[in-house]
Amino acid sequence: MNYTKEIKYLSVAMLFLVLLALFSLFWGQYDIEISTFMNYLDYKLFLNEQSDTQSFALIENIIFNIRLPRILLAILIGAALATSGAVFQAMFVNPLVSPGILGVLAGASFGAALGMLISEHWYIVQIVAFGFGFISVGFAVLIGSMVTNSRSTVMLVLGGVISGSLFTSLLSVIKYVADPYSTLPAIVYWLMGSLAMAQLNEVFLVAIPILISITGMIFMSKYFDLMSLGDEEAKALGVNVKLIRIIAIILATLASSLSVVMAGIIGWVGLIIPHIIRMAVGPSHRLLIPLSAIVGGAFLLLADAISRLALSVEIPIGILTSLIGIPIFIIVLKNARAAWN
Amino acid sequence: MxxxxxxxxxxxxxxxxxxxxxxxxxxxxxxxxxxxxxxxxxxxxxxxxxxxxxxxxxxxxxxxxxxxxxxxxxxxxxxxIAYIPQYNNTPFNYSVMEMVLMGRISKLGFFALASANDYEVANKALQKIGIWHLKDKAFGQLSGGQKQMVLLARSIAQExxxxxxxxxxxxxxxxxxxxxxxxxxxxxxxxxxxxxxxxxxxxxxxxxxxxxxxxxxxxxxxxxxxxxxxKEMIQDVYSINADIITHDSHKRCVPIFQKTI
Structure with a gap:
């Protein structure tokens, strides 16, 4: 079998992502001419003499310390959120769930804030965020299944709303007790979602677990098709439903919780990107999962470019994705009904 | 034996x-x-x-x-064993070919994708049931009868x-x-x-x-x-009357209305 269709879509999406990344790298409050950058590379890599070496320090600073970490982080987080969204939707056979709706983002943000209070170690913050992300999705599922024993689309969404509210309230408690001059503003700005604080070494640290979980989800994608038929049919076709579900939920929760640690709550990406892709290329997860990763990354990169360039003040990206995401989701809801029924 | x-x-x-x-x-x-x-x-x-x-x-x-x-x-x-459930509703609208290929999952290794051979088996299964022409159609848009046929083709692909x-x-x-x-x-x-x-x-x-x-x-x-x-079994199990008749050398079961009012 050749996977012509898959390769075609993935290459086009990847090309778009790379172009967008290059655009973001060179265009901003301070535009960098491609020719200047080429001269810089020529100077750095081939040690050729250049006339304007004094501007190179500035270019180096802008590209490697400011823009590159931000671009990489935007791609990573967009990919993590969109892929987890697609996986949650398949696992719960429910096109209305996402890391945001299931309460994972709220749980992880509570966990991360708690982590920041109790420890200065980066990995502790990550682990606590993941732990509470996992607890919150478990809580959402528990509430959803307590009321009805069948798998109900609406009940799970309600369970997520309840779980999300719980952790948002708990987060408020942390905000209330946090130092109003230092910790509180830090938590508030971080929660609004921002990629501005990214440091290259931090990005690499978080990139490893995120990339591992995205890769894992891509490798498991053929099982998601079967899982979305419901447990009984998936089992009868030979799938180890429990094992696949637990691994998938752990991977999706890990990726989306880490996105919260890095950039606060960035909503809607996990909900709308899988829907848009399903409408464009169909529901098969073999293509949906990797394409969600690429398009999710591109979407957040684009949103970040808008947040940097649209106004003279930078809009927090979490606010922007909501502003873009909500109208898109309304359109998606209107068009997608036919595809669900 | x-x-x-x-x-x-x-x-x-x-x-x-x-x-x-x-x-x-x-x-x-x-x-x-x-x-x-x-x-x-x-x-x-x-x-x-x-x-x-x-x-x-x-x-x-x-x-x-x-x-x-x-x-x-x-x-x-x-x-x-292949299982053909009573009805199939999934919120995700797979194509007929994708549905039939799902029958191959128990033959695939953990990381393996469907191979050319799996597609061949799926194509043959669809031909056998006589619905090969539906292979690119969306499963959700099929009639109930066609859906059952797709599930039968999937079971055949399960070998x-x-x-x-x-x-x-x-x-x-x-x-x-x-x-x-x-x-x-x-x-x-x-x-x-x-x-x-x-x-x-x-x-x-x-x-x-x-x-x-x-x-x-x-x-x-x-x-x-x-x-x-x-007649007795029908009466016993379903509490209605029925005649067992012979038509074209086949036994057939024909229910009979009873006056209840």
């Missing part, structure tokens, strides 16, 4: 909470049979099927290919001998009901073995090689269709 059963259900009991659903069920399924499970709503037909597929757990034993079901993983069972169907004609229009029965008949002539539940004694007479009647969680009759499906 005694023929070995493909599936051997021994003294099977199943309760849901305090409610007893199956008690002491024995059933053997042999190669090439078309066995119809008859019985009123809630008699335990579907439960029996789910127990055989290890979707539920009861007490007693079920041997599949001579091995007890507790030692079979779902993947093992899927390499012997197993035993097909278990839960009320295959439920929700189908009259024409599709009869066409599906014909298709089951043809597949059985090619050597496939069927175990299916049905609400229609007449359908059981039309295409079964054996009929098993379950009532109140117990098997009350098991044998050749014309011997099991009698």
């Amino acid at each position: 005694e023929l070995k059963p493909l599936i051997d259900v021994k003294n099977l009991h199943f309760s849901y909470k305090t409610h007893k659903i199956l008690s002491g069920v024995d059933l053997k399924l042999y190669k090439g049979e078309v066995v119809s499970l008859l019985g009123p709503n809630g008699c335990g037909k579907s439960t029996l099927i789910k127990l055989i597929l290890k979707l539920l757990y009861g007490s007693g034993d079920i041997l599949i290919n001579d091995k007890t079901i507790t030692n079979h993983s779902h993947r093992d069972i899927a390499s012997y 197993v001998n035993i097909f278990i169907m839960d009320e295959p004609v439920a929700g189908l229009d009259y024409g599709n009901q009869i066409r599906l029965l014909e298709l089951i008949n043809e597949l059985s002539a090619q050597g496939y073995t069927f175990l299916k539940t049905t609400h229609y004694p007449d359908h059981a007479l039309l295409i079964s090689s054996r009929v098993v009647v379950i009532n109140g969680g117990k098997i009350i009759a098991d044998g050749a269709p014309h011997k099991v499906i009698t």
